[in-house]
Amino acid sequence: MKVKKITLIGLLAACLCILAPVSFPIGVIPISLATFAIYIIASLLVWHNTILVILVYIVIGAVGLPVFSGFRGGFSILLGYTGGYIFGYILMGLAISLLLKNNKNKLWMYPIAMLVGTIFCYLFGSIWYMVESNNNLASTLVVAVVPFILPDLIKIVVASYVTYILNTKTSISSTLS
Known part of the structure; x- marks a missing residue:
């Protein structure tokens, strides 16, 4: 692995x-900026580098x-009731990076890729x-999904625009690949 790539992954x-x-506590599971960071990272990097960044984290x-x-x-956090969301970041990042692989010049593709990635993380x-919590599907959705939909949509809109600009109006995409 080249020094540039190692430095990039570390950064x-x-x-x-x-x-x-x-994070912003709203109940059992707080709203975190982790997903926002992953939206940006996965939109800028190729899939294997995205996964490396998330694994390092x-x-x-x-x-x-x-x-x-x-x-x-x-x-213990990884083994607790929110650990699945943390491990779900890997699927999220993979989906976003793969969906944007050949579509970085299409603004409409960014929110779609991020929504698909978010769905993988939610699932x-x-x-x-x-x-972990012995809850049924309905109560899990009420506690662990519904409160996050609007905040995640806001993060997706912002991250889509930011990364589209970075990928199409600067040379960052070629630098990070």
Whole structure:
């Protein structure tokens, strides 16, 4: 792996580690800026680099550094009821990167890719949440999905516009590939 790529992955993992702990408590699961960071990272990078950034973030959090929402860290967070959403970030990032691979010049594709990625994260995280909390589907959706739809849509609109501009109006896309 080239020094440039290692540096890039480290820098973007650091950005994710800085944004992800910023959260707004609304119930059992807080609204976090992690998804916003992943929308941007996955829209800028190729899929394998996106996954590396997210894996670095997960490992940093697993060893105990407070990079998960609410400035928490540790392996117990990954095994808890919100761990599925954290692991779901991998599917989210993969979906976004793959859907945008040949479509970075199409603004309309950004929100679609981010919505698909978010759905993967919601699905994986919600199944995990149901198993860990012994809740049924309806109560899981009320607690773990519905409160996040509007905030995630807002993050998607902002991230779509920002990354579209970065990818089409600057040379950042060729630099980050």
